[in-house]
Amino acid sequence: MSDSSLRLVWVYPDLLSTYGDQGNALVVERRARQRGLDVQRVDVRSDQPIPTSGDIYLIGGGEDRPQRLAAERLRRDGGLNRAAENGAIIFSVCAGYQILGHEFINDLGEREPGLGLIDVISTRGEGARCVGDVLADIDPRLGLPQLTGFENHQGVTHLGPTARPFARTVFGNGNGTGDGTEGAYNETVFGTYMHGPVMARNPQIADLLLKLALDVNALPPTDDRWYEALRDERIAAASQPA
Amino acid sequence: MAGHPGNPEPLSPRAKLAVTAGKAAAAVSRAAGRGSGSVIGGRVALKLDPDLLGRLAQHLDVVLVSATNGKTTTTRLIAEALGAAGPVVSNALGANMPAGITSALAGGSDARFGVIEVDEKYLAGVARDVTPKAIALLNLSRDQLDRAAETRMLAEKWREGLSGSKAVVVANADDPLVVWAASSSPNVVWVAAGQEWKDDAWSCPACGGVMQRPGDDWFCGECGFRRPAPSWVLSGDHVLDPHGSAWPIHLQLPGRANKANAASSAAVAAVFGVPPQVALERMYQVQAVAGRYDTVTFLEREIRLLLAKNPAGWLETFSLIDPPPTPVILSVNARGADGTDTSWLWDVDYTRLAGHPISVIGDRRLDLAVRLEVAGLDFRVCETLDEAVQLAPPGRIELIANYTAFQDVRRRVGN
Numbered sequence: 001m002s003d004s005s006l007r008l009v010w011v012y013p014d015l016l017s018t019y020g021d022q023g024n025a026l027v028v029e030r031r032a033r034q035r036g037l038d039v040q041r042v043d044v045r046s047d048q049p050i051p052t053s054g055d056i057y058l059i060g061g062g063e064d065r066p067q068r069l070a071a072e073r074l075r076r077d078g079g080l081n082r083a084a085e086n087g088a089i090i091f092s093v094c095a096g097y098q099i100l101g102h103e104f105i106n107d108l109g110e111r112e113p114g115l116g117l118i119d120v121i122s123t124r125g126e127g128a129r130c131v132g133d134v135l136a137d138i139d140p141r142l143g144l145p146q147l148t149g150f151e152n153h154q155g156v157t158h159l160g161p162t163a164r165p166f167a168r169t170v171f172g173n174g175n176g177t178g179d180g181t182e183g184a185y186n187e188t189v190f191g192t193y194m195h196g197p198v199m200a201r202n203p204q205i206a207d208l209l210l211k212l213a214l215d216v217n218a219l220p221p222t223d224d225r226w227y228e229a230l231r232d233e234r235i236a237a238a239s240q241p242a
Numbered sequence: 243m244a245g246h247p248g249n250p251e252p253l254s255p256r257a258k259l260a261v262t263a264g265k266a267a268a269a270v271s272r273a274a275g276r277g278s279g280s281v282i283g284g285r286v287a288l289k290l291d292p293d294l295l296g297r298l299a300q301h302l303d304v305v306l307v308s309a310t311n312g313k314t315t316t317t318r319l320i321a322e323a324l325g326a327a328g329p330v331v332s333n334a335l336g337a338n339m340p341a342g343i344t345s346a347l348a349g350g351s352d353a354r355f356g357v358i359e360v361d362e363k364y365l366a367g368v369a370r371d372v373t374p375k376a377i378a379l380l381n382l383s384r385d386q387l388d389r390a391a392e393t394r395m396l397a398e399k400w401r402e403g404l405s406g407s408k409a410v411v412v413a414n415a416d417d418p419l420v421v422w423a424a425s426s427s428p429n430v431v432w433v434a435a436g437q438e439w440k441d442d443a444w445s446c447p448a449c450g451g452v453m454q455r456p457g458d459d460w461f462c463g464e465c466g467f468r469r470p471a472p473s474w475v476l477s478g479d480h481v482l483d484p485h486g487s488a489w490p491i492h493l494q495l496p497g498r499a500n501k502a503n504a505a506s507s508a509a510v511a512a513v514f515g516v517p518p519q520v521a522l523e524r525m526y527q528v529q530a531v532a533g534r535y536d537t538v539t540f541l542e543r544e545i546r547l548l549l550a551k552n553p554a555g556w557l558e559t560f561s562l563i564d565p566p567p568t569p570v571i572l573s574v575n576a577r578g579a580d581g582t583d584t585s586w587l588w589d590v591d592y593t594r595l596a597g598h599p600i601s602v603i604g605d606r607r608l609d610l611a612v613r614l615e616v617a618g619l620d621f622r623v624c625e626t627l628d629e630a631v632q633l634a635p636p637g638r639i640e641l642i643a644n645y646t647a648f649q650d651v652r653r654r655v656g657n
Contacts, residue, residue, distance in 0.1 A: 014444035023588030030616045047452040063392040069450045150583050195585045200612050226615045230608040
């Protein structure tokens with residue numbers, strides 16, 4: 001982490017902010033400030049260079065064409081890869097998750113190279129689009145409560161040997177591979193299909209990113225009653241699909 | 243079609259039968275308490291005569307109105323304006339898919355003008371069926387993400403559907419997606435109607451380049467796609483017509499967005515020969531549209547009912563509510579008609595409500611609660627509308643709700 005403040009970088013809101021993705025940035029920012037941290041949030045448009053000195057990077061979901069444009073511009077820019085080499089924490093959702101992998105299928109039906117920051121490959125599912133509430137158990141090593149989110153994707157993401165499943169689904173599709181995995185992660189890079197936005201329903205994920213970025217084991221507690229109430233409601237809803 | 247000189251031929255026996263059968267089905271549906279019956283009636287009629295919509299419209303000068311936001315209100319404003327030139331038939335209740343449109347037209351056999359609201363997804367098809375004289379395109383933005391087409395794909399569909407149309411397209415020059423959709427059309431009247439929400443058009447619909455937006459202007463830095471020069475302009479409380487004359491807008495409907503709707507409506511009225519002064523004067527008559535903007539007395543408070551279905555709609559609504567300390571009640575559902583994904587709440591800048599006492603209700607009040615908590619606002623979560631209303635002192639309350647939440651509130655207050 002840089003000396004004075006936590007640098008939170010939101011990557012390409014002009015292309016990848018279709019599903020309320022700003023929410024993830026707002027929740028991380030809010031929870032950092034509640035712990036007395038000074039936060040500098042940087043929203044980087046796709047015609048601007050990605051800063052390489054950020055502590056936490058968020059990259060969101062988007063439609064097929066903006067996803068291709070984002071991948072092209074991120075590859076050309078190279079900043080996110082350099083930030084990852086510097087040990088930055090990167091959290092990605094849906095289209096952003098696919099971009100961080102080795103490749104995905106773009107809007108033209110072609111294989112589009114990703115950034116290779118996480119060992120996954122995404123293809124396009126043959127079946128119905130995955131839409132709806134999801135409930136999943138997060139990898140116990142991460143010490144987080146159940147994952148609740150809303151998925152809306154056609155993509156199917158296959159994990160390679162150096163990526164671990166972020167969670168195992170109880171209800172819903174997640175990675176769409178049929179093996180019950182949802183999302184992927186390695187030491188510093190995380191990917192999920194969960195919208196909601198995911199941090200609003202799982203504020204402990206925001207705290208995990210803060211802990212990793214600050215290199216601490218614990219954070220002061222916050223008043224999470226509304227998050228908890230929402231979680232209870234959504235977990236119950238996912239358990240009783242319509 | 244008595245009294246309409248342009249009426250070439252009466253409806254065929256088959257079309258007449260279809261209209262009658264449709265009306266019968268609607269009556270049955272009404273009797274069964276299933277709403278106005280307009281959609282079921284139209285469905286029955288279209289099944290008996292699939293070309294009925296086109297045949298019903300044949301005798302009318304038609305204008306189609308489509309947009310993500312404001313189409314019901316604008317349809318109402320245009321209908322009011324064209325009333326100056328002759329009888330109007332319109333789907334005023336917002337049944338805006340082919341069946342509902344058919345049903346509405348079947349009820350207007352004496353009309354000269356058809357003013358028709360069309361769901362965004364059906365615009366191209368309806369435009370093919372009814373050969374409109376004009377098409378008004380107001381705005382396009384994200385809405386119902388769990389099932390709607392991508393916003394840009396919708397613009398693309400409009401563009402393809404309108405490319406062969408002979409209609410005069412009256413289009414908002416301030417919305418790049420609308421401009422992209424309309425510019426395939428040979429005959430466009432551009433209206434500078436404004437668009438507060440900009441987050442669906444940062445990327446050029448033509449080439450994908452990043453859009454530049456200095457002041458009110460916009461252009462793509464890469465391919466040269468840019469804002470067209472408008473011939474009608476919304477300027478504060480006035481509409482500037484193509485001759486540069488400024489006409490005052492007097493509306494009972496509140497807010498900037500409705501002034502924009504009035505400006506577009508005046509441009510449409512001119513296509514039908516109704517001068518702006520006449521059109522705008524008539525628009526003053528419009529008070530509430532399907533309950534929207536209505537003020538009702540409930541539990542000794544005056545509640546103004548405001549409908550906002552998506553981020554662009556909420557943004558425009560925040561700009562028209564009374565300032566603090568007027569209490570605000572927010573209600574959000576996520577049923578089928580609303581879209582089941584609530585993530586759009588995070589695209590809405592709720593910090594604009596700072597200073598207002600806020601209560602949240604609706605099926606998804608907890609999503610709202612977390613949203614407002616993260617925005618750093620104070621709020622109360624209430625189980626019912628009554629509870630939320632009783633928290634406020636006697637006087638004015640602004641109530642903002644999305645689609646089915648709005649219907650729930652109307653039922654409760656007896657609107």
